[in-house]
Amino acid sequence: MNMIAELLLTVVCFVAAALIPLVSLSLIKGCSWTWSWTSCSWSWSSSWRLPFVTLSLHDSALGRLLSCFNSHRQRVLSELVDDSYPPADQEQEPCEVNEEDLKVLVSHIEETDGGPPWNLMMEQSIPSLTYKAWYRDPPLGPTQYRTKTVFENVSPEVLRDFFWDDEFRTRWDKTLIHTKVLSVCLQTGTMIVHWIRKLPLFCCNREYIIIRRIFESASGYYCVTKATPYPSIPRLRKPKRVDVYHSCWHIRPGMYLTSFLSRFLFTSRSLLRSSITSKTYLSVKPRNADQQMGSEVLLFHYEDIGLPREVVKMGVRAGMWNMVKKLHLGVQVYSMEKANDESPSYHAIMAHITTKLPASPSSIMYHIPEVEADENACQNPQEQETEFIVQ
Numbered sequence: 001m002n003m004i005a006e007l008l009l010t011v012v013c014f015v016a017a018a019l020i021p022l023v024s025l026s027l028i029k030g031c032s033w034t035w036s037w038t039s040c041s042w043s044w045s046s047s048w049r050l051p052f053v054t055l056s057l058h059d060s061a062l063g064r065l066l067s068c069f070n071s072h073r074q075r076v077l078s079e080l081v082d083d084s085y086p087p088a089d090q091e092q093e094p095c096e097v098n099e100e101d102l103k104v105l106v107s108h109i110e111e112t113d114g115g116p117p118w119n120l121m122m123e124q125s126i127p128s129l130t131y132k133a134w135y136r137d138p139p140l141g142p143t144q145y146r147t148k149t150v151f152e153n154v155s156p157e158v159l160r161d162f163f164w165d166d167e168f169r170t171r172w173d174k175t176l177i178h179t180k181v182l183s184v185c186l187q188t189g190t191m192i193v194h195w196i197r198k199l200p201l202f203c204c205n206r207e208y209i210i211i212r213r214i215f216e217s218a219s220g221y222y223c224v225t226k227a228t229p230y231p232s233i234p235r236l237r238k239p240k241r242v243d244v245y246h247s248c249w250h251i252r253p254g255m256y257l258t259s260f261l262s263r264f265l266f267t268s269r270s271l272l273r274s275s276i277t278s279k280t281y282l283s284v285k286p287r288n289a290d291q292q293m294g295s296e297v298l299l300f301h302y303e304d305i306g307l308p309r310e311v312v313k314m315g316v317r318a319g320m321w322n323m324v325k326k327l328h329l330g331v332q333v334y335s336m337e338k339a340n341d342e343s344p345s346y347h348a349i350m351a352h353i354t355t356k357l358p359a360s361p362s363s364i365m366y367h368i369p370e371v372e373a374d375e376n377a378c379q380n381p382q383e384q385e386t387e388f389i390v391q
Helices: 002-029 061-084 099-109 156-164 166-172 259-267 269-275 309-339 346-351
Strands: 032-036 041-045 119-126 129-136 144-151 176-185 191-197 206-217 220-227 245-253 295-303 387-389
Touching (some): 099 295, 119 309, 129 309, 144 309, 156 245, 156 309, 156 346, 166 309, 166 346
Antiparallel strands (some): 119 129, 129 144, 144 295, 176 387, 191 206, 245 295
């Protein structure tokens, strides 16, 4: 009897060892095995239920818990979708770039906006370029950045066309993977463009719809760009649209201290501060007679890409100087191509249409001459090659 019992136990263990993988597979795949006495064989069915158990999930406590969880998850997702992605018919009409935007740009350039103090973030230089950047964290909104970049041997007109030329930008800015002109105004030079930018690591791409305009005065060019609603392009989950975006810069004939005074400033800062105020500037001097005058770009920028402040600042610190060096190389190539009389792009042609100011915005009441509306002046440039996609 003992031998028979041991034999039966061995057979049961063997059968159990053979059935465990099959049962586990049925649990994962949602299939069940059944024995047919008529055909003396096993068969399985994909019923998406637990095998050997007649339990209705909807009638059990576990089923009610799962059902409650699913309904709550769907409700939260629907609320997020409703709040973040309004229907196209509720989207606001595109905004305008006007004198209020110019006031904001000038106040930040001259540091008269009354905001928090600026903190130095970076100070770098290479041959023919000097770069300095500051940041500050306002009580509300994303981190704000202010930079001063001096380019030697580059005119303000070249920089104006360069920063406006999205077609050429895809050659040096590898984060820009899609750009398209949505509409233009041939009277004011206002453009609405569509961008998609690639973010590093785990972040999904970001979508921008930007309206921009250039103001021209005796002191240089004031370039204003900001985010704008655009009902014709519906929102998608990916890429994520950036609604808070403001990037403006002032391009003027370069104003910085000569190399001799820069060394003197480094060795005796206190003496120089006592004799030269912070508002005193000197023209860019060429290092030799063959070189041309330089240009200075004062930038004010902020945007909300949906990431924590400290994460964004860490990324800016790590990648900004490398981006500036790529920009500098792009300016040099762009300047050489323009010197070779290569045909300008559609974007560069639009950069020549500016709004003329009677004087420097800092010395007048920011009065912008009114322009009569013309239905034919603002249009969608369908006949132009205005869309560029970088694979």
